[in-house]
Amino acid sequence: MMNHSYQTLFCLFLALAGSGCEGPHEPVVIYTCKDPDYDHKDKDGNPDPCHENDEKKPMACGAACADVVLGVKAVPVALWIGEERALPACPKSMPKADFNGGAGILAPHACPECRCTEPACAFGPVLAFDNDACGGAVVGAAIPPPAWDGACQAAPSLPIPALGSYSFEPTEVGGCAVAEDPLPPPPHFGSSSMWETTARACRHEDDATCPPGQPCGLRDEELPSGFRSCLRLEGTSPEGAACPADFPESFVFYADVDEGRGCTPCECAPAGDAVCVSVMNLHQQADCSDATMLAWPVDGLGYCGDPSMPTNIQGVSAFWLQNEPGTCVASGGAVTGEIKAIEPAVFCCNTPAAE
Amino acid sequence: MLRVGVLVGASLLVVPGLARAAPGVSASPGERRSRLDAAWSIGAGPALQLGGYLPNVLSVGGTATLMLRTFGDDGWGGGLTLTFTYLRTVTPATLYGAEVEGAYANGTVGVCIRRIEPFGFCGGWRMPGGAYFPRTPGATWEHGWRTSGSLNAGVDMLITLADRLSLRPILTLDVYDWPTRLIVNKRRDPEWRSFPLFATLSVELTLDFWKRDKPTPQSK
Numbered sequence: 059m060m061n062h063s064y065q066t067l068f069c070l071f072l073a074l075a076g077s078g079c080e081g082p083h084e085p086v087v088i089y090t091c092k093d094p095d096y097d098h099k100d101k102d103g104n105p106d107p108c109h110e111n112d113e114k115k116p117m118a119c120g121a122a123c124a125d126v127v128l129g130v131k132a133v134p135v136a137l138w139i140g141e142e143r144a145l146p147a148c149p150k151s152m153p154k155a156d157f158n159g160g161a162g163i164l165a166p167h168a169c170p171e172c173r174c175t176e177p178a179c180a181f182g183p184v185l186a187f188d189n190d191a192c193g194g195a196v197v198g199a200a201i202p203p204p205a206w207d208g209a210c211q212a213a214p215s216l217p218i219p220a221l222g223s224y225s226f227e228p229t230e231v232g233g234c235a236v237a238e239d240p241l242p243p244p245p246h247f248g249s250s251s252m253w254e255t256t257a258r259a260c261r262h263e264d265d266a267t268c269p270p271g272q273p274c275g276l277r278d279e280e281l282p283s284g285f286r287s288c289l290r291l292e293g294t295s296p297e298g299a300a301c302p303a304d305f306p307e308s309f310v311f312y313a314d315v316d317e318g319r320g321c322t323p324c325e326c327a328p329a330g331d332a333v334c335v336s337v338m339n340l341h342q343q344a345d346c347s348d349a350t351m352l353a354w355p356v357d358g359l360g361y362c363g364d365p366s367m368p369t370n371i372q373g374v375s376a377f378w379l380q381n382e383p384g385t386c387v388a389s390g391g392a393v394t395g396e397i398k399a400i401e402p403a404v405f406c407c408n409t410p411a412a413e
Numbered sequence: 414m415l416r417v418g419v420l421v422g423a424s425l426l427v428v429p430g431l432a433r434a435a436p437g438v439s440a441s442p443g444e445r446r447s448r449l450d451a452a453w454s455i456g457a458g459p460a461l462q463l464g465g466y467l468p469n470v471l472s473v474g475g476t477a478t479l480m481l482r483t484f485g486d487d488g489w490g491g492g493l494t495l496t497f498t499y500l501r502t503v504t505p506a507t508l509y510g511a512e513v514e515g516a517y518a519n520g521t522v523g524v525c526i527r528r529i530e531p532f533g534f535c536g537g538w539r540m541p542g543g544a545y546f547p548r549t550p551g552a553t554w555e556h557g558w559r560t561s562g563s564l565n566a567g568v569d570m571l572i573t574l575a576d577r578l579s580l581r582p583i584l585t586l587d588v589y590d591w592p593t594r595l596i597v598n599k600r601r602d603p604e605w606r607s608f609p610l611f612a613t614l615s616v617e618l619t620l621d622f623w624k625r626d627k628p629t630p631q632s633k
């Protein structure tokens with residue numbers, strides 16, 4: 059550049075003095091491309107400094123520069139496309155990672171299987187009423203402790219007058235609850251392994267962009283092995299992108315995903331096949347050491363017992379006549395929503411030179 | 414072309430002679446007034462060129478002129494001029510896909526003869542000059558190359574604005590032998606050649622920074 063400037067001044071001096079640097083019969087050469095390959099010749103041996111007649115088009119900026127106009131900003135990059143396991147680092151000559159992403163979402167998303175605790179037949183409470191047929195006011199109750207196995211327990215509030223009665227509440231099916239099995243954490247999308255095809259674009263340290271209205275690109279000899287010379291278009295959508303003639307092959311890759319997937323909550327409910335029939339024994343001794351004074355079978359419908367006499371019940375015991383809790387049905391755990399690839403990047407690539 | 418040069422050169426030699434050899438413009442001494450004998454002046458102003466060394470139709474710029482004028486008693490006058498011209502293209506021209514724009518500068522030596530003010534007829538030699546333009550898109554204008562010189566002829570006016578101040582429009586037509594040749598991307602065909610004729614119009618504001626008047630003959 060400096061030599062050129064000196065030459066220019068020298069020429070001006072000589073020109074004003076009546077001489078000159080180039081003969082008047084020697085034509086001046088101008089170029090349509092920014093960086094002419096001065097000595098390049100086409101296949102016929104004719105000068106082709108802008109690679110106008112080179113089918114391989116190894117030079118990104120050929121004669122098409124003058125007649126192809128990009129309406130958007132374009133960034134020349136070296137683009138690698140392949141599987142994530144083979145993803146290379148950006149080379150030293152182009153150390154700046156311009157883009158990392160991919161196309162085709164692989165990230166699986168399966169909701170965990172819903173599980174329930176085992177069902178179990180449970181005794182119901184015994185209520186004492188001051189009138190017959192389980193009418194009148196409740197005057198006492200024996201509430202079974204959790205997971206009661208029917209062993210004797212004191213029931214000091216169960217004595218009733220002569221008109222009193224006992225309500226044996228229905229047996230129940232306990233358990234059948236959602237197992238406290240925490241959902242696994244959502245998939246981690248920090249790595250690029252979620253893509254079917256992974257892409258990485260590298261560029262020079264400077265933030266050079268193509269001149270307005272012209273495509274440009276990296277020369278093949280600049281490209282690291284496995285990379286292609288491409289333009290990343292800025293400010294355009296994948297639908298509206300149009301690639302210039304020198305970079306005809308278009309690709310759309312995405313930099314990230316929007317994870318909108320979730321799972322419906324788990325629920326557990328008895329299947330309705332349980333048969334829980336108990337026998338409730340009422341005793342006058344709190345430790346049930348006496349003979350059973352009253353005994354009634356109780357099923358899922360309950361029972362109202364009317365002894366037709368005053369009682370002084372102090373203890374309750376029970377046992378299962380039929381202890382078949384049946385099955386528990388789990389529901390929920392279905393996938394909702396969807397995952398979307400976001401932040402698209404449009405690349406226009408030249409045709410790779412045949413090896 | 415050579416013949417024209419000889420003519421121009423001849424007129425350069427003849428002009429002072431005209432002043433000396435012309436018969437006296439005698440008038441009665443009482444009627445004579447002081448009149449210009451010689452003057453050095455400088456002038457500068459804008460210029461517009463149609464055609465030129467580049468494939469752009471219009472160029473604009475400016476000229477600056479150093480001029481010596483002399484007048485004889487018979488009313489004939491002559492002058493020598495040294496003019497520097499700078500012009501640059503107005504809009505880029507497209508030549509086989511390449512955009513061309515640029516500038517050029519050169520000097521002209523010339524002579525003007527005038528019988529009466531304000532008109533003069535001028536001829537001269539525009540010397541080869543420098544031209545500057547980008548060879549590649551977006552490059553700086555750093556390339557200079559020799560343009561051929563040209564002969565020119567034209568007409569000027571000296572419109573007196575004040576005692577030493579004049580306005581000097583001048584229209585010249587240049588013709589030259591060696592056209593500029595431009596080729597694109599080293600392709601020999603097609604090649605652009607400049608048309609060997611172009612016109613330049615300039616308007617200079619001229620200041621006589623030194624002048625000498627003929628002494629007025631006094632009646633004795």
